[in-house]
Amino acid sequence: MGLIKKNKTSKINKIKNTQVGMTHALGMSMKNLTSNIINKARDLSFNQTTNYIHYEEAQMMRLIKDLVDHILQEPPKQEVSLKPGKPRFVVPYNINDKAAQYKPLPFRDGLRKFETGDLSDPEVKSEHRNQSGLSYEKKTGSLFVDGIDVSDIKQGSVGDCYFLAALTSIANIQPDFITQNIRQNTDNTYTVGFHKISIPSKRVLYDEKGPYYQAIRETAKYCIDNELPQWYGNNLYARGENSGELWAALYEKAYAAYKGGSYDDINGGTIATAYFDLLGVTSKTHKHQGSIETTLYNTIQTALDNKNPVAVGIGPDENGAHLSEEGLVYNHAYSVLDVFEQEGVKYITLRNPYGYQEWNGDGADTKNDGIFSMPFSAYKDNFYETTIADYTKYDGIYDPYAHPKYRLN
Numbered sequence: 001m002g003l004i005k006k007n008k009t010s011k012i013n014k015i016k017n018t019q020v021g022m023t024h025a026l027g028m029s030m031k032n033l034t035s036n037i038i039n040k041a042r043d044l045s046f047n048q049t050t051n052y053i054h055y056e057e058a059q060m061m062r063l064i065k066d067l068v069d070h071i072l073q074e075p076p077k078q079e080v081s082l083k084p085g086k087p088r089f090v091v092p093y094n095i096n097d098k099a100a101q102y103k104p105l106p107f108r109d110g111l112r113k114f115e116t117g118d119l120s121d122p123e124v125k126s127e128h129r130n131q132s133g134l135s136y137e138k139k140t141g142s143l144f145v146d147g148i149d150v151s152d153i154k155q156g157s158v159g160d161c162y163f164l165a166a167l168t169s170i171a172n173i174q175p176d177f178i179t180q181n182i183r184q185n186t187d188n189t190y191t192v193g194f195h196k197i198s199i200p201s202k203r204v205l206y207d208e209k210g211p212y213y214q215a216i217r218e219t220a221k222y223c224i225d226n227e228l229p230q231w232y233g234n235n236l237y238a239r240g241e242n243s244g245e246l247w248a249a250l251y252e253k254a255y256a257a258y259k260g261g262s263y264d265d266i267n268g269g270t271i272a273t274a275y276f277d278l279l280g281v282t283s284k285t286h287k288h289q290g291s292i293e294t295t296l297y298n299t300i301q302t303a304l305d306n307k308n309p310v311a312v313g314i315g316p317d318e319n320g321a322h323l324s325e326e327g328l329v330y331n332h333a334y335s336v337l338d339v340f341e342q343e344g345v346k347y348i349t350l351r352n353p354y355g356y357q358e359w360n361g362d363g364a365d366t367k368n369d370g371i372f373s374m375p376f377s378a379y380k381d382n383f384y385e386t387t388i389a390d391y392t393k394y395d396g397i398y399d400p401y402a403h404p405k406y407r408l409n
Contacts, residue, residue, distance in 0.1 A: 119189065122256035124229045124236065125158055125263045133232040138225070141244030143184050148175035149241070150337065151369065153248045154355035156237035159267045162313070163255060164238060164353040165333035166274035167248070169309035169389075172337050172351075177398045182247055182254075190226070190246075192254035193219045195280030197397070199406055211408040215394065217280065222254040229263075237263060241355065271311045271333055271387040279309075281391045288380050297346050297376050300386060301339045307398075309389045310336035312350070314382060327360040328382055336386070337371065346376035 121136055128134055150168050155161055171178055182192045196218045204211050228249050229236040238252040252266070258277070259265040272283040286296060303310050316331040323329060329352065338349040347363055351371045358364060358372040365372060391397040396404035 119223060119225050120261075121224075121227055122253060123262040123264070125267060128157070128229070128231075128236065131231070134236065135230050136227045137230045137233075139228045139230070139235070139246060139249070140226070141242075141246045143182070143190070143245075143247050143250070144179065145240075145242045145245040148178055148247075150335065150351055150371070151241040151355065152245055153353060154239050154241065154370075155353040156235055156239060157231075158237050158252075158263050160238075160252065160255075160269065161333040161353050162269045162271045162311075163252070163266060163274045164248075165311040165335045165351075166271050166278060166309065166389075167251060168335040168351055168353060169311045169337075170278060172335065173304070173307050173309050174398045177400065178247065178251075181400050182251060185223070188226070189223050190250050190254075191221050191223050192251055193221050193400055194255070194258050194277050195219055195400065197280035197394070197404060204408065205405075207405075209395070209407070209409075212395070212405040213408065215404045215406050217400075217403045219400065220258060222257045224250060224254050224257065226250070228253065271313060275309065275387070275389040279389055279391065279397055281389060281394065281397060284388050284390045286386045286388070288384055288386070291380065293346075293377060293380050296380060296386065297339060297348075299388070300336060300348070303388045304336070304339065306392055308392065310386060312336055312379075312383045312386045315384045323357075324382070326378075326382070327358055327364075329354070329357060334383075339376070340373075347373045348376050348379045349373045350379075 123129070124134065148171050150172050152171065153164050153168050155164050167178075182190060184190055197215050198218070199213045199215050202213060205214055206212070226246060235249055238249045240246070240248050255277070256263045256266050272285060275281065275283045286299060288296070300310055311333055313333050314328055314330060317324070321330060332352075334350040334352055336348065337351055340347055340349070349371065350359075350373075352358060353370070355370040356368050358368055358370065359374045359378075361378060362375050363373045393407050394404040395407060396402045
């Protein structure tokens with residue numbers, strides 16, 4: 001038998017405290033081994049009179065030797081499994097990587113088509129399928145011409161004003177998000193990302209800006225080519241101010257693929273849905289009826305100052321008219337570009353995704369490029385709700401390369 005003098009801190013507590021660090025590093029086998037030692041130590045008799053612990057020396061030394069041998073072993077390599085909902089930063093992506101569509105950008109070649117195959121195209125609207133002069137043809141041009149501008153987007157013959165108005169408002173606030181989120185691949189295909197932001201854990205973390213939750217970005221990436229629905233050689237659906245600029249039409253085509261595979265699937269929707277699909281965050285909708293004009297103005301001004309995209313909707317006419325007497329399109333969505341005050345009167349600047357057809361009341365201009373200003377009081381009375389993309393709590397929403405942080409302060 002052997003004797004060990006009991007120190008001020010007991011050996012049992014030292015072993016127990018050591019177990020926590022060991023088990024994190026070496027897994028369950030380490031946990032079992034250290035638990036064995038602790039249980040053995042607890043079984044030993046302790047003499048209160050002499051302040052000594054008695055043990056069977058050979059048995060204890062054998063357990064400790066096993067522990068040391070285990071520590072010196074190389075830890076087993078663990079397989080890394082990519083699962084949907086667990087985005088990872090891995091580039092370049094491979095067409096055979098089943099989890100690739102859930103990874104956040106960046107990407108080099110996106111999800112590319114097989115070299116011997118062709119990419120499927122979204123079906124045109126059902127009402128256009130038997131139309132003469134209609135064909136899917138490759139549209140030549142550049143992805144961007146002189147950067148991003150709100151005039152790059154013009155709505156075609158599909159009712160996706162809600163989507164194009166939301167996209168225009170993002171182009172107005174954060175054009176770099178669009179240039180980073182649509183890429184031309186080396187095989188002349190294009191990849192567009194649609195995002196979903198979630199907070200899987202409410203564990204509070206800290207950095208130099210204070211406390212936050214770590215959010216997760218899931219990116220659904222759609223690979224498309226430049227074959228677009230043409231009607232006698234012109235784009236049937238979205239197009240840009242410059243006929244050789246492709247990004248708006250390609251974004252719309254990818255959205256049709258994302259929403260179900262047909263342009264019918266994007267024919268009608270809400271601005272809030274478009275913001276959720278484009279940015280991955282929910283929106284705040286402010287009803288005009290019953291609202292206070294000054295409060296609504298200040299809310300929109302604050303949103304634009306904070307780089308929040310803003311869009312607005314107008315309801316249908318009760319008599320079924322297409323245009324109001326002042327030139328507004330009923331049952332339609334507009335982008336909000338700016339608010340300002342002039343000679344004591346508050347104004348708001350909007351854009352019609354048509355790229356033409358403007359307000360002809362007070363404050364109107366004669367350019368007919370779809371961009372116009374109107375008194376804010378008329379805005380409140382003629383439109384029924386303003387939608388603001390609600391991401392003020394997030395850092396990194398406009399960085400498609402990263403997982404955002406949800407701020408708690």
